[in-house]
Amino acid sequence: MSFMDFLNFHLVPGIVLGSVYAVGAIGITLVFGILRFAHFAHGDMATLGAFIALALVTAGLTPWTALPIAMAAVAVVAIGVDKLFYDYLKVRPKIMTVMASLGVALMLRAVVQVVFGVDPRTYATGIVRPDDYFGLLLRDRELYTLAAVVLIVVGLTLFLRHSRWGKAMRAMSDNPDLARLSGVDNRKVTMLTWAIVGALCAASGFMLGINNELHSMMGWQVLLPMFAAAILGGVGRVEGAVLGGLIVGIAEELSIFILPAQYKAATAFVLLLLILLVRPRGLLNGKVL
Amino acid sequence: MDLLGLANYAVFMGILIGIYALLALGLNIQWGFTGLFNAGIAGFFAVGAYASAILTSLPASGRLGGYELPLVVGWLAAMAAAAAIAWPIGKVCLRFRSDYLAIATIGIAEIIRLVIRTEGWLTGGVRGVTGVPRPFGDLDYMPSQVAYLAIVATLVLVAYLLVERQVRSPWGRMMRAIRDNELAAAAMGKQVEARRLQAFVFGSALMGLAGALFVHFNRSITPEAIDPMIATFLIWIMLILGGSGNNRGAILGAAVIWIIWSVSELLTDRLPTEIAVQAKYARVFIIGLTLQLVLRFRPEGILPERQPGSPPHR
Amino acid sequence: MALLDMRAVRGGYGDADILHGVSITVGEREIVVIVGPNGAGKSTAMKAVFGLLKVRGGSIVFDGEDITAWAPDRIVQRGICYVPQVDNVFREMTVHENFEMGAFLRRGDLSAAFDRVYGLFPDLKAKRKNLAGDLSGGQRQMVAMGRALMLDPKLLLLDEPTAGLSPKYMEQIFQITRDVRDAGVSILLVEQHAKQALAFCDRGYVLATGANRHEGTGQALLADREVAEMFLGG
Numbered sequence A: 001m002s003f004m005d006f007l008n009f010h011l012v013p014g015i016v017l018g019s020v021y022a023v024g025a026i027g028i029t030l031v032f033g034i035l036r037f038a039h040f041a042h043g044d045m046a047t048l049g050a051f052i053a054l055a056l057v058t059a060g061l062t063p064w065t066a067l068p069i070a071m072a073a074v075a076v077v078a079i080g081v082d083k084l085f086y087d088y089l090k091v092r093p094k095i096m097t098v099m100a101s102l103g104v105a106l107m108l109r110a111v112v113q114v115v116f117g118v119d120p121r122t123y124a125t126g127i128v129r130p131d132d133y134f135g136l137l138l139r140d141r142e143l144y145t146l147a148a149v150v151l152i153v154v155g156l157t158l159f160l161r162h163s164r165w166g167k168a169m170r171a172m173s174d175n176p177d178l179a180r181l182s183g184v185d186n187r188k189v190t191m192l193t194w195a196i197v198g199a200l201c202a203a204s205g206f207m208l209g210i211n212n213e214l215h216s217m218m219g220w221q222v223l224l225p226m227f228a229a230a231i232l233g234g235v236g237r238v239e240g241a242v243l244g245g246l247i248v249g250i251a252e253e254l255s256i257f258i259l260p261a262q263y264k265a266a267t268a269f270v271l272l273l274l275i276l277l278v279r280p281r282g283l284l285n286g287k288v289l
Numbered sequence B: 001m002d003l004l005g006l007a008n009y010a011v012f013m014g015i016l017i018g019i020y021a022l023l024a025l026g027l028n029i030q031w032g033f034t035g036l037f038n039a040g041i042a043g044f045f046a047v048g049a050y051a052s053a054i055l056t057s058l059p060a061s062g063r064l065g066g067y068e069l070p071l072v073v074g075w076l077a078a079m080a081a082a083a084a085i086a087w088p089i090g091k092v093c094l095r096f097r098s099d100y101l102a103i104a105t106i107g108i109a110e111i112i113r114l115v116i117r118t119e120g121w122l123t124g125g126v127r128g129v130t131g132v133p134r135p136f137g138d139l140d141y142m143p144s145q146v147a148y149l150a151i152v153a154t155l156v157l158v159a160y161l162l163v164e165r166q167v168r169s170p171w172g173r174m175m176r177a178i179r180d181n182e183l184a185a186a187a188m189g190k191q192v193e194a195r196r197l198q199a200f201v202f203g204s205a206l207m208g209l210a211g212a213l214f215v216h217f218n219r220s221i222t223p224e225a226i227d228p229m230i231a232t233f234l235i236w237i238m239l240i241l242g243g244s245g246n247n248r249g250a251i252l253g254a255a256v257i258w259i260i261w262s263v264s265e266l267l268t269d270r271l272p273t274e275i276a277v278q279a280k281y282a283r284v285f286i287i288g289l290t291l292q293l294v295l296r297f298r299p300e301g302i303l304p305e306r307q308p309g310s311p312p313h314r
Numbered sequence C: 001m002a003l004l005d006m007r008a009v010r011g012g013y014g015d016a017d018i019l020h021g022v023s024i025t026v027g028e029r030e031i032v033v034i035v036g037p038n039g040a041g042k043s044t045a046m047k048a049v050f051g052l053l054k055v056r057g058g059s060i061v062f063d064g065e066d067i068t069a070w071a072p073d074r075i076v077q078r079g080i081c082y083v084p085q086v087d088n089v090f091r092e093m094t095v096h097e098n099f100e101m102g103a104f105l106r107r108g109d110l111s112a113a114f115d116r117v118y119g120l121f122p123d124l125k126a127k128r129k130n131l132a133g134d135l136s137g138g139q140r141q142m143v144a145m146g147r148a149l150m151l152d153p154k155l156l157l158l159d160e161p162t163a164g165l166s167p168k169y170m171e172q173i174f175q176i177t178r179d180v181r182d183a184g185v186s187i188l189l190v191e192q193h194a195k196q197a198l199a200f201c202d203r204g205y206v207l208a209t210g211a212n213r214h215e216g217t218g219q220a221l222l223a224d225r226e227v228a229e230m231f232l233g234g
Helices: A003-035 A042-058 A063-091 A094-116 A140-162 A164-174 A176-181 A186-211 A218-233 A238-257 A261-278 B003-032 B041-056 B071-093 B098-118 B141-168 B170-180 B182-188 B190-218 B228-242 B247-269 B273-297 C042-049 C072-078 C095-102 C111-120 C137-149 C167-182 C194-200 C218-223 C225-231
Strands: A131-133 A136-138 C004-012 C019-026 C031-035 C054-062 C080-083 C155-159 C186-190 C203-208 C211-217
Touching (some): A042 A218, A063 A094, A063 A140, A094 B098, A094 B228, A140 A186, A238 A261, A261 B098, B003 B041, B003 B141, B003 B228, B003 B247, B041 B098, B071 B098, B071 B190, C004 C042, C019 C042, C031 C042, C031 C194, C042 C054, C080 C137, C211 C218, C218 C225
Antiparallel strands (some): A131 A136, C004 C054
């Protein structure tokens, strides 16, 4: 295999997939770090976002204009889910919220299945041929995906580093008791976190859908790689989630050199167990719950 | 439905309730007494089912099998196989909060599903394993069903008594102490990890046994037989609704939820086809919602946990 | 009139009382230290002031206003800041961000507050972009105090600020405490190192089993034989 083939058929798809995982993993790492539980409805929230965008596309919007609307919609859904199903559990052991989130995963998926059915769908029909950039074969949607991911990561990083409420979120993740002593309102941080996480879910679901297809199980199937990415990078670390996402995505695409293709999905699991075994804080030294 | 049909249905339901009761008891050891979050119950169930099926079934072309070993060997192998998968997972994940175990068990259930679909030489791929013998399967339909119900009921009773004895022993008291106080657990260190691992492995073995009972009842198994998420979730609701930490609650929960689940299936099957598919998913929505309602309004379940030595709840 | 007047306070975290009638006053520009054996309720008495305790009897008056049973965030706004003994900085945030978080409740121009805090802790000025978690124990304690001073409190509560620090840093923290006092802030602190603390404070209280045992100026307490024998190990 030539180097260009390796780039075009393995590395580039790995980077695209990995950046989609990164967006999902950022959401997981924010919930894990700030609200301190593993959010199992994350994948199905992504599915919901992808299908909300599909509804908008069906109504006549172009996919990339549907994206911000879907992000806003799922942000609202995420806040609502928290208010209805997670908020009252915060006085009980966190693992109860994990359980509730598993129930929410099932409910969100059922909603998608009832409304949109279970057949695979796409945003656009027809085969898109990639353009040739000095031998590098890239489709527009892949370029847009990478650009959108960069935009999201840079925007979120700036927000967390420099804005008042971004700092409050980091403070809550770092030391919740001290954050409260400093006068940070836990409820506002929680709401803000869910808004951001919901939007990120929708973005990851949409990008997964536009680069492949949409189906009701799509989110559940990427839950494990996204968790693996978040833990690999270090829980609570946004830049770690990006790194972890890229590693998991690329590893999945390269796994076919050593594993039968059907076992692509097992790569994330192996990475997860490995990192828990040798370095549970993750590559960038995050939290261990 | 005539009386005989009704009796048939009752026995059929009884067998499945027994199988689910075993699963719920297995989860009760893990979650109810030890606080371990297993989100891959269906995986351990499937491993048990396939292990016993492969060892005891008639020969078939294209896959491993045809050993026609005695049933008891199959059942023990089912438990051993499930335990063997649980052990390394527990070994890696039990050092951390249970969130990590939950993630890893979701992963292992997914991988088990992949293996079952992919490794046709072992599992028959999508065609699955057929020709699985059933104890007293040569009898007429009704006696055969009743005999199987007796076997399942006996095993549930044995499992119940074993778990109860274990829970009342110093082991059980220690497990509850660990579950209720993570700081104390951390202070006890290595020994705690070993105990938690025992609980996780033993609970998984019971789930494997339930899988074996299912496959011999059904006489065959295909990858489609188990929807990992829904199966896992049903058992969680059975335990939480019945009363986690209470073995009788686990069995009661299995009965209540399974009856509701099957009756609702009967109802949705009668709907016109255009909406039957939607109704199927609406049922899934409702079990998700049921969990939320139980967690909110009756988190201790129908039969709350009894602290040994204190009078039972009224 | 005293700035803080805590009278016959009873209470605890759960149903059982830990404090059985503790009375402490802190005057303007005064350093008051609470000492006593382990389990005497020293930190608990301080937490009662900051609203972190169920107070079941007695009263706490601050600056002429009854603040008994107020929530901590309201107490912060009223002018009392609290530095916990452990986990008292945001480890993954920079020194400067720690100070910003200290002033989270305050809107508008913070440059005066920053100038004051960096004036008190000049060593931290050079480390303002370092993560608080990477600093030495003594410097972390300065960050913790600086964070609490950003709101310009009238009273600063310090829970064992020298715990785990070397004698050199202990002396430094005491010196900084005096500087803070000289800048116009009253200080109530709990100390494990009773001798050194009594030597540097203005007044001290000795608590035992959740109640007042002795009080007086630091020098007087140090000279008291009973105090020396019971709590200071001779």
